[in-house]
Amino acid sequence: MEGRHEDDKKHTASKLAEEIKALAVYKSLYSDVQKLASSSIVRKDDFRQTLHQAMKDQGLETKFRNTIYHLVKTHSNKNKDPISLLTKASGQWEKRIHKSLNSMCTDLETALAKTRPQSEQEELLEKWNELSTYTLDLSKYRPVYAPKDFLEVLITLSGYVPYTREDEPKWEFAHLPLQVKTLDQLRKVFPEWANGEPLLGVNPNMPSSVPGFASLEAERISLGERVAILGYAPVVQEYLKKGSPQCLRAKLWSQVLGSDIQASHLEYFAQLKKDVLEIDLMIDKLIFKDVQLTASNDDQYFVFEDLLYQVMLCFSRDSEVMKKLKDSIGNPPTVTIKGKQTSADSVTVFPPSGIIPFHGFSMYATPFCYLYDDPAQLYYTFRSFYIRYWHRLHYISTHSQGIVSLCLLYERLLEANEPLLWIHFRNININPIRVVFKWLMRAFSGHLPPDQLLLLWDAILGYDCLEILPLLALAILSFRKENIFQVNTIQNVDAVLADLSTISVIPLLQLALMKS
Amino acid sequence: MNQDAKKMANSLYGRVNAPAVERCRVNFCTDLEKSVLMSNFERRAWNQVGPDDEWNFYWASTQTCRNLFSVESGYRMNDNQIINHFPNHYELSRKDLLVKNIKRYRKELEREGNPLAEKAEVVLHGGQVVTRYVHLDFVPVTFVLPADYNMFVEEYRKSPQSTWIMKPCGKSQGTGIFLINKLSKLKKWSREAKTPFHPQLTKESYVISRYIDNPLLIGGKKFDLRLYVLVTSFRPLKAYLFQLGFCRFCTVKYDTSVTELDNMYVHLTNVSVQKHGGDYNNIHGGKMTVQNLRLYLEGTQGRAVTEKLFAAMQWLIVHSLKAVSSVMANDRHCFECYGYDIIIDNQLKPWLVEVNASPSLTSTTVNDRILKYKLIDNMLSVVLPPDGVPDVRWNKIPSAEAMGNFDLLIDEELIEKEEPSGHSRALKTKYK
Numbered sequence: 017m018e019g020r021h022e023d024d025k026k027h028t029a030s031k032l033a034e035e036i037k038a039l040a041v042y043k044s045l046y047s048d049v050q051k052l053a054s055s056s057i058v059r060k061d062d063f064r065q066t067l068h069q070a071m072k073d074q075g076l077e078t079k080f081r082n083t084i085y086h087l088v089k090t091h092s093n094k095n096k097d098p099i100s101l102l103t104k105a106s107g108q109w110e111k112r113i114h115k116s117l118n119s120m121c122t123d124l125e126t127a128l129a130k131t132r133p134q135s136e137q138e139e140l141l142e143k144w145n146e147l148s149t150y151t152l153d154l155s156k157y158r159p160v161y162a163p164k165d166f167l168e169v170l171i172t173l174s175g176y177v178p179y180t181r182e183d184e185p186k187w188e189f190a191h192l193p194l195q196v197k198t199l200d201q202l203r204k205v206f207p208e209w210a211n212g213e214p215l216l217g218v219n220p221n222m223p224s225s226v227p228g229f230a231s232l233e234a235e236r237i238s239l240g241e242r243v244a245i246l247g248y249a250p251v252v253q254e255y256l257k258k259g260s261p262q263c264l265r266a267k268l269w270s271q272v273l274g275s276d277i278q279a280s281h282l283e284y285f286a287q288l289k290k291d292v293l294e295i296d297l298m299i300d301k302l303i304f305k306d307v308q309l310t311a312s313n314d315d316q317y318f319v320f321e322d323l324l325y326q327v328m329l330c331f332s333r334d335s336e337v338m339k340k341l342k343d344s345i346g347n348p349p350t351v352t353i354k355g356k357q358t359s360a361d362s363v364t365v366f367p368p369s370g371i372i373p374f375h376g377f378s379m380y381a382t383p384f385c386y387l388y389d390d391p392a393q394l395y396y397t398f399r400s401f402y403i404r405y406w407h408r409l410h411y412i413s414t415h416s417q418g419i420v421s422l423c424l425l426y427e428r429l430l431e432a433n434e435p436l437l438w439i440h441f442r443n444i445n446i447n448p449i450r451v452v453f454k455w456l457m458r459a460f461s462g463h464l465p466p467d468q469l470l471l472l473w474d475a476i477l478g479y480d481c482l483e484i485l486p487l488l489a490l491a492i493l494s495f496r497k498e499n500i501f502q503v504n505t506i507q508n509v510d511a512v513l514a515d516l517s518t519i520s521v522i523p524l525l526q527l528a529l530m531k532s
Numbered sequence: 533m534n535q536d537a538k539k540m541a542n543s544l545y546g547r548v549n550a551p552a553v554e555r556c557r558v559n560f561c562t563d564l565e566k567s568v569l570m571s572n573f574e575r576r577a578w579n580q581v582g583p584d585d586e587w588n589f590y591w592a593s594t595q596t597c598r599n600l601f602s603v604e605s606g607y608r609m610n611d612n613q614i615i616n617h618f619p620n621h622y623e624l625s626r627k628d629l630l631v632k633n634i635k636r637y638r639k640e641l642e643r644e645g646n647p648l649a650e651k652a653e654v655v656l657h658g659g660q661v662v663t664r665y666v667h668l669d670f671v672p673v674t675f676v677l678p679a680d681y682n683m684f685v686e687e688y689r690k691s692p693q694s695t696w697i698m699k700p701c702g703k704s705q706g707t708g709i710f711l712i713n714k715l716s717k718l719k720k721w722s723r724e725a726k727t728p729f730h731p732q733l734t735k736e737s738y739v740i741s742r743y744i745d746n747p748l749l750i751g752g753k754k755f756d757l758r759l760y761v762l763v764t765s766f767r768p769l770k771a772y773l774f775q776l777g778f779c780r781f782c783t784v785k786y787d788t789s790v791t792e793l794d795n796m797y798v799h800l801t802n803v804s805v806q807k808h809g810g811d812y813n814n815i816h817g818g819k820m821t822v823q824n825l826r827l828y829l830e831g832t833q834g835r836a837v838t839e840k841l842f843a844a845m846q847w848l849i850v851h852s853l854k855a856v857s858s859v860m861a862n863d864r865h866c867f868e869c870y871g872y873d874i875i876i877d878n879q880l881k882p883w884l885v886e887v888n889a890s891p892s893l894t895s896t897t898v899n900d901r902i903l904k905y906k907l908i909d910n911m912l913s914v915v916l917p918p919d920g921v922p923d924v925r926w927n928k929i930p931s932a933e934a935m936g937n938f939d940l941l942i943d944e945e946l947i948e949k950e951e952p953s954g955h956s957r958a959l960k961t962k963y964k
């Protein structure tokens with residue numbers, strides 16, 4: 017028994033070691049250890065012990081631990097989707113998207129990828145910091161798809177499952193053989209919330225239970241400062257469960273996501289920029305269009321417009337995104353770059369990130385503008401967030417954190433905890449997922465004011481799960497139910513739910529979890 | 533208001549709690565039929581009357597207000613009448629008088645030996661050393677033209693590379709403003725202003741202020757703040773700051789090059805200017821909330837500097853009001869809501885640009901409308917006694933609920949009595 021356990025451990029350790037060797041940070045880690053080993057603090061006669069101690073003292077151990085933590089967190093789900101029907105559906109959906117991209121190209125008489133003429137490159141470079149002044153005719157470009165198109169696809173999913181019963185409406189996700197948690201099980205996931213522990217974001221004047229602090233906020237800031245200095249990712253994660261003060265958030269988020277900037281990051285980011293300048297991808301226009309349709313018109317984000325163009329354009333060129341998500345995002349096409357001599361690099365994956373943006377895609381990045389004004393730092397935190405969470409919200413999968421499971425979770429929670437609302441929706445023949453889907457798919461970005469949104473995303477990082485999204489959707493519906501009962505068309509329900517500017521996320525969620 | 537205070541108020545006025553229906557309806561008169569005003573009056577079921585009728589509440593233009601208070605009008609207000617301006621608001625709202633009053637206030641404090649008037653030497657961008665007030669240096673160096681021309685030239689010579697901004701004293705909304713970086717340009721202007729056909733035009737006075745050429749930029753763009761401050765009395769000073777201010781952004785990137793000196797879309801943040809630009813967006817109107825500014829600053833620059841900035845803005849407002857409190861005609865019938873224009877520089881120091889006595893109540897966007905509706909609503913509940921009927925005998929101490937989105941900036945009466953109870957919303961900072 018013991019021996020077996022040891023073997024397993026050894027096996028895992030050597031596998032991890034292999035993976036670390038393949039990482040970009042490996043070189044710098046290795047040279048740090050080398051330097052340390054050759055310093056006088058490490059003694060030859062007690063090499064192992066003194067080296068270990070020195071690594072601890074110099075913070076290298078934390079670096080190693082964090083590296084492993086981030087590695088494990090982003091491990092891609094190697095096994096293919098167990099429900100083959102969902103795989104089929106997602107394949108068909110992907111084909112539709114590609115087809116629509118291609119036909120847009122044909123209609124507009126352009127290519128998916130082409131070299132950018134020198135003059136255009138120069139202009140783009142010159143205006144890189146104010147891309148809002150870069151003139152493009154985008155009138156004929158349309159987003160490839162919008163949340164409601166994606167929802168239609170998801171709703172038909174239940175149709176793929178053979179045992180749909182005649183007497184039940186077809187739209188229920190419940191027909192899918194997926195497991196989701198009940199409210200009671202969720203309470204066990206969020207014990208701090210369910211037990212009514214003091215959280216940030218409830219009341220700015222909430223007193224502290226720790227002597228010596230004027231308020232909960234002061235207490236959290238003091239603790240958070242120590243956590244940030246320690247910089248150990250699992251501790252940071254734990255800390256985020258109860259909410260971060262805004263002044264520490266930028267630091268803590270990058271620590272928990274491993275997106276602290278290093279020199280290699282800056283080089284890589286510069287390379288992405290170069291790729292944007294050299295190759296004109298049709299997706300660039302879609303990115304411009306998306307920022308224009310969303311952030312540019314939003315009083316909370318318009319000032320960050322130029323920053324967003326940079327970040328989103330670079331993201332589309334980032335092949336590391338695709339590498340990390342290769343098992344979750346389907347098979348992006350490979351296209352020839354028009355105007356390039358035929359060679360090994362005259363073809364490109366379209367786009368290199370593998371991610372085709374939908375209407376509102378930029379909203380996954382906008383809230384980070386309240387944390388970082390440096391484009392590179394913003395970029396890496398946004399990218400890590402995307403790789404860990406956001407891609408699950410717009411790709412079809414059976415993952416417990418995937419959009420299908422989240423829709424199902426919402427449906428089940430509503431039916432079990434707000435039965436009257438559930439019946440009301442049935443009576444007025446509205447599929448209840450329709451009124452909340454855009455919130456879920458955008459993780460509430462653009463719907464909640466930024467301060468509330470950041471608190472919500474603290475919880476996503478802290479509990480490392482997206483189930484908080486359907487839970488919040490339920491909580492908002494409960495909160496507004498009296499008004500929903502008064503109306504019976506989808507337009508009117510939407511109107512009741514349109515303005516979330518007065519919603520206090522944390523108290524609402526805590527209420528939902530504490531009720532028994 | 534707490535129970536005791538309420539009881540006291542009732543006995544003071546010799547009233548008992550009358551049921552709502554029996555209360556006398558408020559008659560209001562207005563010179564301005566803006567929807568954010570009218571909808572508030574309507575919601576309170578007030579009754580509109582003309583200026584010659586028996587009004588209780590008058591939303592007047594500054595001109596009307598001055599006329600009403602002038603000796604010639606012979607109008608005497610009764611105890612149940614209030615009006616939205618102080619008759620000599622211009623002590624604060626005229627660009628030249630504001631600066632004059634602040635200069636006088638600092639001198640007075642200095643003469644008293646008050647530590648607030650402490651001075652110290654500071655080094656400017658250009659390297660030259662000047663003496664400035666440590667705590668009261670919150671308006672850019674300003675002179676009135678043509679009166680202070682010689683003083684201006686003296687100051688100009690100290691740092692000839694700096695830029696100055698010329699503003700007509702009596703205008704608003706960015707009209708007549710231009711930037712100057714050479715003395716010759718000013719000379720040229722003064723020659724041209726004296727046109728032989730309109731010699732009387734030369735009478736118009738200007739202020740010339742040091743141009744804040746290092747404003748804090750967000751997304752590369754200049755912005756200023758519009759904060760709303762409600763004053764219900766100048767002696768003792770009672771003032772409230774509305775939490776929902778906003779930033780007004782330029783539509784074009786900030787650029788200090790000489791070629792852009794005349795480009796008002798780069799330098800002036802007035803919506804009335806920006807909305808004529810090709811890049812103006814009428815969905816957000818170039819406006820971002822002050823709460824979001826705070827969130828951004830705290831997130832990107834930290835808490836300490838952000839808190840310091842906001843405290844410095846409150847400080848600046850309080851002292852600008854104190855600077856005029858002795859010269860204001862402190863009539864009990866008056867209250868006034870001021871629009872403060874403040875620029876933050878890239879060292880996170882706030883500068884007072886001007887104070888408007890009739891801040892715009894036009895709604896440029898949906899959110900703007902919501903904000904201004906709340907502003908009026910909260911303002912009415914602060915200036916009216918608990919029973920909702922104007923009464924100048926009221927002690928002007930609104931309850932925490934009545935303050936809505938207003939924070940107490942200062943109430944000298946309360947400071948005097950050292951009676952902070954019932955004012956949980958009072959700001960922590962004490963102004964002495």
Ligand SMILES: Nc1ncnc2c1ncn2[C@@H]1O[C@H](COP(=O)(O)OP(=O)(O)O)[C@@H](O)[C@H]1O
Nearest residue numbers: 672703704705706707741742743744800801886
């Ligand atoms: N000293 C200054 N430094 C920098 N900008 C200024 C200065 N004074 C005014 N401005 C800019 O010009 C605008 C208009 O000036 P202001 O004094 O408010 O006059 P107006 O009554 O026309 O609004 C301000 O909102 C601000 O953007």
Ligand SMILES: [Mg+2]
Nearest residue numbers: 705706873886
């Ligand atoms: Mg102004």
